[in-house]
Amino acid sequence: MAKAPIALLSDFGTRDHYVGVMKGVILGINPEVTLVDLTHDVPPHDIAAAAHELASTYRYFPAGTVFLVVIDPGVGTARRGIAAEAGEWKFVAPDNGVLTGVFQDQAPRKVVELTERRYARPTVSRTFEGRDRFAPAAAWLSKGVHVTALGRPISDYTLLDLPAPRVEETRLVGVVARIDRFGNIITNLDRKSCERLTEGVGVLRLTVDGHVIDRIVSTYSDIGPEEIAALFGSTDHLEVAMRARHAAQHLTVQVGADVELIRI
Numbered sequence: 082m083a084k085a086p087i088a089l090l091s092d093f094g095t096r097d098h099y100v101g102v103m104k105g106v107i108l109g110i111n112p113e114v115t116l117v118d119l120t121h122d123v124p125p126h127d128i129a130a131a132a133h134e135l136a137s138t139y140r141y142f143p144a145g146t147v148f149l150v151v152i153d154p155g156v157g158t159a160r161r162g163i164a165a166e167a168g169e170w171k172f173v174a175p176d177n178g179v180l181t182g183v184f185q186d187q188a189p190r191k192v193v194e195l196t197e198r199r200y201a202r203p204t205v206s207r208t209f210e211g212r213d214r215f216a217p218a219a220a221w222l223s224k225g226v227h228v229t230a231l232g233r234p235i236s237d238y239t240l241l242d243l244p245a246p247r248v249e250e251t252r253l254v255g256v257v258a259r260i261d262r263f264g265n266i267i268t269n270l271d272r273k274s275c276e277r278l279t280e281g282v283g284v285l286r287l288t289v290d291g292h293v294i295d296r297i298v299s300t301y302s303d304i305g306p307e308e309i310a311a312l313f314g315s316t317d318h319l320e321v322a323m324r325a326r327h328a329a330q331h332l333t334v335q336v337g338a339d340v341e342l343i344r345i
Contacts, residue, residue, distance in 0.1 A: 084113050084114050084115070084225075085114075085145040085171070085222065085223045086115040086116070086142070086145075086146050086147070086223070087107060087114055087117070087146070087147045087148075087219050088118075088119045088142055088147070088148050088149070089103065089104075089116065089117070089118055089119060090121075090123065090131060090134060090135055090148065090149070090150045091120075091123065091151040092121070092123040092124065092126065092127065092131065092151075092152045093211075094121055094122060095121055099209070099212075103149070103151070103211055103212050103215075103216040104116055104216075106202065106212055106216040106217060106220065107149075107219060108220075110217060111220045111223050114220065114224075117142075119134070119135075119148075122262075123152055126152065126154040127152065128152055128177050128178055128179050128241065129178075129241055130259055130336070131150065131152040131179050132178065132179050132180070132243060133182060133243075133258050135180070135182060135183055136185070137316040137318075138316075139183055140168075140186075142170065144169035147170075147171045147172070147219045147222045148171070148172045148174075149174075149215055150173065150174035150175075152175075152179050153175045153177070153211065156208060157208055160177055161175070161176040161194045161195070161235070162175055162176065162195035162210060162214050163176045163192055163235070164192070164222065164231045164232070165180060165184075165189045165193075165228065165238075166192075166228045167180075167183055167184060167186075167187040167188070167189040168187035171222050171228060173218045173219045173222065175215075176194070176238055176239050177239055178239045178240055178241035180238075181240045181241040184238075184240065185243070191228045191229060192234065192238050193229060193233060194232045194233055194235050195214055195218055195231055195232050196231075196232035196233055197230065200217055200221045200226070201213060201214045201217050201218065202214070218231055244258075245269065246269055246270050246271065246274040248274070248278060251278075251343060251345075252344070253275060253278045253342040253343075254339070254340070255342075256269055256336075256337055256339060257269075257334060257338045257340060259336060260329045260334075260335075260336060263322075263327070264322075264323070264327025264329045264330055264331075265321070265329075266320055266329050266332070266334050267314060267316070267320040268320060268340045269318065269340075270319040270340060271317055271318050272317040272319075273317075275313075278342060279344055284345050285297060285343065285344060285345070286342070286345055287311050287340070287341070287342050287343075288340070288341045289321055289334060289338060289340050290332065290335075290338035290339060292309075292332050294309060294321055295310070296308070297310065297311045298310045298312050299312060300312060301322060302324070304324045308323065308324070309321060309323050309328060309331070310322065310323075319340075319342070321334075
């Protein structure tokens with residue numbers, strides 16, 4: 082049987098040993114597995130940012146991929162560890178809402194609490210469950226162990242209240258969901274919601290944190306020097322960008338800022 086790949090997402094960065102030692106634990110259980118680093122640069126403890134990153138990317142991975150997600154400010158507390166099956170993918174994470182975006186896309190078929198000790202390391206650190214509980218669980222899933230073998234089923238898993246686009250007559254209201262390392266201001270306004278607003282007619286005007294964005298273009302090269310424009314990025318969400326410049330710094334916009342798209 083082909084071994085499922087494991088994709089890792091964390092806020093650990095790469096300076097310390099945390100990511101490497103999780104990979105070591107995984108390889109000790111499944112030496113043949115393919116490991117993919119989705120990102121380890123999620124802002125520390127930012128569960129909502131991690132939920133957005135995961136929801137924007139998981140669909141591009143092969144069916145059967147196991148996602149090991151460790152953004153865990155509640156480590157050492159009574160918060161649970163969970164494993165889930167949603168769509169064609171599997172997930173291992175703390176039960177803190179980091180899987181919310183995925184679960185909004187794909188209602189989970191199975192969610193269990195990680196209670197079966199034989200699928201964890203013999204000693205579980207209260208400060209590094211990513212190494213001792215989550216990484217082993219992901220490794221066993223990649224070898225073909227079923228989600229249901231990892232623990233008891235639960236239905237009261239944690240969900241975040243992630244802002245969703247809201248249609249109000251001739252306008253679509255949202256927020257800045259994230260800012261990438263290039264300074265692009267990525268909103269939670271998805272292409273389908275924007276298309277429903279226009280219905281093929283009218284002109285659109287975008288406002289981000291009070292700044293009016295005059296043009297919606299097709300790609301970054303359509304943006305003129307010193308111009309600020311909007312476009313649909315690779316995740317099909319409306320974003321604001323400048324050519325080879327940091328749009329968020331230029332506009333002093335932060336995550337959570339108000340966004341409004343109006344049909345005029």
